Amino acid sequence: MARRNTGRQSEFVLTELSEKSKNGLEFAKRTILSEKIQSEDLRDALEYYVSNWNDTTHPGLFALACEAVYGDLKAAIPIQASVAMIAAALDIHDDIIDKSNLKHDKLTVFGKFGEEIALLLGDAFLARGFTLLGKSMEEVQEMREVLEAFKQALYEVGNAHALELSLKKIANARPKDYLGIVRMKAASIEGDMRIGAIIGGGAHAEVEALARYGRILGMLAILREEFVDVFDVDELNQRISNEYLPIPILFAMLNRESKKEIEKLLGRQTGNRDVEALVDAIFKTQKVKDLRRYMENLVDQANCITSNLKNESLRDQLRSFASSTIEDL
Numbered sequence: 001m002a003r004r005n006t007g008r009q010s011e012f013v014l015t016e017l018s019e020k021s022k023n024g025l026e027f028a029k030r031t032i033l034s035e036k037i038q039s040e041d042l043r044d045a046l047e048y049y050v051s052n053w054n055d056t057t058h059p060g061l062f063a064l065a066c067e068a069v070y071g072d073l074k075a076a077i078p079i080q081a082s083v084a085m086i087a088a089a090l091d092i093h094d095d096i097i098d099k100s101n102l103k104h105d106k107l108t109v110f111g112k113f114g115e116e117i118a119l120l121l122g123d124a125f126l127a128r129g130f131t132l133l134g135k136s137m138e139e140v141q142e143m144r145e146v147l148e149a150f151k152q153a154l155y156e157v158g159n160a161h162a163l164e165l166s167l168k169k170i171a172n173a174r175p176k177d178y179l180g181i182v183r184m185k186a187a188s189i190e191g192d193m194r195i196g197a198i199i200g201g202g203a204h205a206e207v208e209a210l211a212r213y214g215r216i217l218g219m220l221a222i223l224r225e226e227f228v229d230v231f232d233v234d235e236l237n238q239r240i241s242n243e244y245l246p247i248p249i250l251f252a253m254l255n256r257e258s259k260k261e262i263e264k265l266l267g268r269q270t271g272n273r274d275v276e277a278l279v280d281a282i283f284k285t286q287k288v289k290d291l292r293r294y295m296e297n298l299v300d301q302a303n304c305i306t307s308n309l310k311n312e313s314l315r316d317q318l319r320s321f322a323s324s325t326i327e328d329l
Helices: 008-033 040-051 057-068 074-098 109-113 115-136 143-167 175-185 187-199 204-231 233-242 247-252 256-266 272-283 286-306 312-324
Strands: none
Touching: 008 040, 008 057, 008 074, 008 115, 008 312, 040 109, 040 115, 057 074, 057 187, 057 204, 057 312, 074 109, 074 115, 074 143, 074 187, 109 115, 115 143, 143 175, 143 187, 175 187, 175 204, 175 247, 187 204, 204 233, 204 247, 204 272, 204 286, 204 312, 247 256, 247 272, 247 286, 256 272, 272 286, 286 312
């Protein structure tokens, strides 16, 4: 049975991202907490979110891209903080869309404070993130390029969620349609790395290479979470109730016999024993094996892209990051 982030590579990735995101995330926390908020409920929600805010992915990958082109990360901390705040806004809004009460065994802002407060808090993060970005880039020549990258990422992720909502209404949506949405959602990681490379002063070829790598890494990370959700009882029940089924289950159900078995298991509140039976039913199907190979091919593509980077130490890190997404699956 797969385990969540327990392998050596996964632990290395978490440690590296945590270290590289630390200063930007702390800057973001200080900035958003300094805002004057008259509503006691909204202030409580803000403090609750910040107390659990440990997003190392977006600011961490921004930092990696910046350093991969020999950029000065210390000088870019305010921009890194704005990346973290805009990502937080999307995170809060995603919980509203998905009606996610719990995430990683903790109540979300939506689950604890309700839809209205969650929406307002997400808006506050979005507004403050863009305000900080604009202020931090007043003297940056590439400001227009960075803003365009943010816009493209936000639009594509927004379109992905809109398409995802429409797929929920389709009884027999094809798994490849969900893979298309996965690719669109990965635009956020592409944006993080494109912006980091731009701010780091990378050449056009380096910026484009890191952006392509980011898109692939984003897809891999999302697909890994889809596999992980199969093993997480609470998350799986949440997906059954309010979202679409994890992609490995959708692929496994393309097999007629497996579909019958899986539908029987999903017909009741899923428990630990049901998950074990579900995992057995899913992983024996050829379609899920093919999905795993698809991820391996993405890792190969990511590693190929990094081969042209001049920064050898960061190149090796990026390769480890890509490989970690298929560890223990």
